[in-house]
Amino acid sequence: MLKQKKDNRSSYIILACAIGALLLVLLLENLNLILPSVPAVLLPTSQLFTVLKKAAVYSLVAVSMNLLNGFTGLFSLGQAGFMLLGAYTYAILMVPAAAKDQVYYLYGGAALNNSLQDILNGVFGSTGVGGTVSLILSVLIAMILGGLVAALFAWLIGLPVLRLKSDYLAIATLGFAEILRAIFQWQKLGPITNGANMIKSFPTYSDFNIRAGGKVVCYLSTFVPFLVAIICIIIMVLLVNSTYGRAFKAIRDDEVAAEAMGINLAKHKMLSFVTSSFFAGVGGVLFAMYVANAQAKVYTTTMTYEILLIVVIGGIGSISGSIIATFAYVACSEWWLRFLDAETYIGSFKVPLLRNGFRMVVFSIIIMIVVLFFRKGLLGDKELPEAIRRWKASAKVRKERKAQKAQKEAATK
Amino acid sequence: MQFAVSILLSGISVGGQYALIAIGYTMVYGILRLINFAHGDVFMVAGLLGIYLTATMPLYISLPLVLIGTVILGFAIERLAYKPLRTAPRMSVMISAIGVSYLLQNLATYITGGQPMTYPNIAILTKTVTIAGTPTKMAVLVTPILVIILVVALTQLINHTKIGMGMRAVSKDFETAQLMGIKINNVISATFIVGSALAAIGSMLYFSCYTAVTPTIGALPGLKAFVAAVFGGIGSIPGAVIGAFIIGICESIIKGLPSAWDVTVFSDAFTFALLIIVLVFKPTGLFGEKATDKV
Numbered sequence: 230m231l232k233q234k235k236d237n238r239s240s241y242i243i244l245a246c247a248i249g250a251l252l253l254v255l256l257l258e259n260l261n262l263i264l265p266s267v268p269a270v271l272l273p274t275s276q277l278f279t280v281l282k283k284a285a286v287y288s289l290v291a292v293s294m295n296l297l298n299g300f301t302g303l304f305s306l307g308q309a310g311f312m313l314l315g316a317y318t319y320a321i322l323m324v325p326a327a328a329k330d331q332v333y334y335l336y337g338g339a340a341l342n343n344s345l346q347d348i349l350n351g352v353f354g355s356t357g358v359g360g361t362v363s364l365i366l367s368v369l370i371a372m373i374l375g376g377l378v379a380a381l382f383a384w385l386i387g388l389p390v391l392r393l394k395s396d397y398l399a400i401a402t403l404g405f406a407e408i409l410r411a412i413f414q415w416q417k418l419g420p421i422t423n424g425a426n427m428i429k430s431f432p433t434y435s436d437f438n439i440r441a442g443g444k445v446v447c448y449l450s451t452f453v454p455f456l457v458a459i460i461c462i463i464i465m466v467l468l469v470n471s472t473y474g475r476a477f478k479a480i481r482d483d484e485v486a487a488e489a490m491g492i493n494l495a496k497h498k499m500l501s502f503v504t505s506s507f508f509a510g511v512g513g514v515l516f517a518m519y520v521a522n523a524q525a526k527v528y529t530t531t532m533t534y535e536i537l538l539i540v541v542i543g544g545i546g547s548i549s550g551s552i553i554a555t556f557a558y559v560a561c562s563e564w565w566l567r568f569l570d571a572e573t574y575i576g577s578f579k580v581p582l583l584r585n586g587f588r589m590v591v592f593s594i595i596i597m598i599v600v601l602f603f604r605k606g607l608l609g610d611k612e613l614p615e616a617i618r619r620w621k622a623s624a625k626v627r628k629e630r631k632a633q634k635a636q637k638e639a640a641t642k
Numbered sequence: 643m644q645f646a647v648s649i650l651l652s653g654i655s656v657g658g659q660y661a662l663i664a665i666g667y668t669m670v671y672g673i674l675r676l677i678n679f680a681h682g683d684v685f686m687v688a689g690l691l692g693i694y695l696t697a698t699m700p701l702y703i704s705l706p707l708v709l710i711g712t713v714i715l716g717f718a719i720e721r722l723a724y725k726p727l728r729t730a731p732r733m734s735v736m737i738s739a740i741g742v743s744y745l746l747q748n749l750a751t752y753i754t755g756g757q758p759m760t761y762p763n764i765a766i767l768t769k770t771v772t773i774a775g776t777p778t779k780m781a782v783l784v785t786p787i788l789v790i791i792l793v794v795a796l797t798q799l800i801n802h803t804k805i806g807m808g809m810r811a812v813s814k815d816f817e818t819a820q821l822m823g824i825k826i827n828n829v830i831s832a833t834f835i836v837g838s839a840l841a842a843i844g845s846m847l848y849f850s851c852y853t854a855v856t857p858t859i860g861a862l863p864g865l866k867a868f869v870a871a872v873f874g875g876i877g878s879i880p881g882a883v884i885g886a887f888i889i890g891i892c893e894s895i896i897k898g899l900p901s902a903w904d905v906t907v908f909s910d911a912f913t914f915a916l917l918i919i920v921l922v923f924k925p926t927g928l929f930g931e932k933a934t935d936k937v
Binding site for chain 1: 675676677722723726727730732733734736737738740741742743744745747748749751752755756858861865868869872904905907908910911913914915917918921922925
């Protein structure tokens with residue numbers, strides 16, 4: 230009974246955090262409209278919002294990878310491939326008919342004549358409220374389809390490869406991602422995938438800003454990725470806390486013991502793999518919207534490694550850790566550590582080493598330090614509230630010990 | 643005919659270069675059960691070392707120095723990034739390997755400025771020779787011969803020296819080997835040294851044919867070499883070499899297919915498809931030993 234109550238409380242906390250984060254983003258984004266003058270960092274062109282958007286996208290992908298690697302113990306390196314599937318599904322379905330000829334000019338037009346939005350525009354109308362409804366609906370449908378395509382391919386490749394052991398699974402999924410990348414660059418599929426060229430001109434986040442008379446009256450371009458990412462992450466948290474989640478953890482901790490306890494290994498591994506890929510696909514859609522194009526050569530193994538390293542920094546098996554690590558990582562790489570890439574002079578003294586590329590070197594050294602010396606990452610496999618509780622408890626113990634020691638010393642004197 | 647010969651030749655030479663990398667993978671995997679993701683980047687660094695050293699020194703000094711530099715790098719990676727994790731779960735070591743790969747690539751980008759660098763002209767290797775009416779580079783001819791010589795030497799090393807016996811023992815059973823008084827750290831270091839030296843030789847041959855060195859160039863040959871090692875049966879040196887030759891030839895054939903089909907993009911994908919097929923149908927590869935899981 231008591232347990233039940235506690236669980237309810239923690240889910241309220243999660244919900245409150247999520248709503249709080251969303252409101253905060255909404256407020257931050259629109260402060261420049263409310264207040265007469267704001268610091269440069271709050272202007273819509275600020276680096277802050279780029280970071281927030283990218284971090285929202287990456288945190289979804291990182292959590293989806295953590296679901297697989299951290300909670301189920303399946304070491305998969307195919308995340309970029311599933312993102313690619315999501316991104317391309319979205320891009321192919323959403324390029325408006327008017328832009329098709331321009332985007333697919335090398336292939337003399339596209340195989341699909343209409344975008345989802347065009348079709349829905351026909352139903353709801355393309356202006357005013359009808360236009361908004363058709364935009365939201367079409368993006369939503371394309372997003373879910375993107376996830377489903379990724380999940381379908383995950384199911385297909387999962388059938389043979391999920392039987393493999395840890396590192397073989399890693400290399401097989403990595404190879405699968407590379408195969409996907411090659412297929413999407415194939416010239417023969419040009420009318421659909423635009424070959425090796427990028428697909429662009431589809432709706433992005435800025436299309437969600439509410440405009441009136443040519444002026445933006447309400448910014449939503451950062452709010453939208455946050456909303457999608459938060460909903461997806463909450464679904465994954467629910468999954469992890471369900472009986473399925475407990476089965477995943479059992480598989481991670483000891484496959485043989487889990488099987489002996491009656492857990493269907495194949496079924497649960499597949500469920501975890503497909504779910505993770507679904508959300509990686511949705512993450513791919515969000516990423517395509519973030520960079521405003523879809524191009525196969527972006528979704529390389531380096532991207533997977535980047536996400537894996539974020540997961541490692543946050544702690545394998547901690548969702549809140551992954552989220553915190555993503556925001557820290559993206560903020561550092563896109564914003565705070567940018568100065569490392571620029572040649573800097575203090576007076577006439579040229580600061581040594583600072584040159585293009587130095588930021589990434591510093592980054593990889595930090596990552597190696599985390600991997601070697603702080604193997605548990607930021608939060609280990611605990612979630613944030615528990616980590617704070619433990620930290621507090623250990624601080625208390627330390628304090629008590631100190632007090633005891635002082636007492637003893639006083640007594641001996 | 644001439645076309646077929648040229649495809650076969652380039653396939654054999656690429657295969658030989660993959661073979662030299664694949665041996666490093668297969669030996670490390672045999673001993674540590676670790677996919678050394680950084681091995682491809684060691685290969686790339688060897689290429690860069692070649693460029694920087696030959697810029698200031700004559701070839702007969704710089705090439706041995708490349709070899710030594712690469713060996714030191716391989717040794718250092720093992721000592722700094724893998725040794726501290728010896729008791730950690732396998733996943734941690736693999737993540738560490740990915741981290742090292744990331745570090746080497748970023749370091750190379752930083753030092754070169756991200757520009758493709760041109761590999762120096764090693765006159766002996768780039769000289770044009772004509773085989774069966776097909777003009778080709780000397781490197782193409784040298785590669786398979788060199789690979790065979792090196793593999794024979796390596797098998798001698800493994801079968802007839804003390805350190806080789808140590809390697810075989812450690813790859814059979816890590817803990818028992820330790821109990822039998824084998825200094826496993828020395829054996830592991832020796833493995834990395836041999837692997838890196840072969841990667842350095844491979845890089846000289848490879849970059850004599852494809853002259854541009856970029857920071858990410860090691861990743862793909864590295865992965866392909868790993869596939870070759872899996873294909874041949876991981877842990878088996880002759881297996882890795884044969885696997886590498888097969889992959890090299892297949893890749894070269896795919897690249898040579900009529901351009902109307904436009905399948906060159908699949909030359910890389912083919913390797914990975916092969917990997918998945920092998921892993922699913924014959925996970926032990928061509929010559930691998932069957933491993934049983936103990937609870």
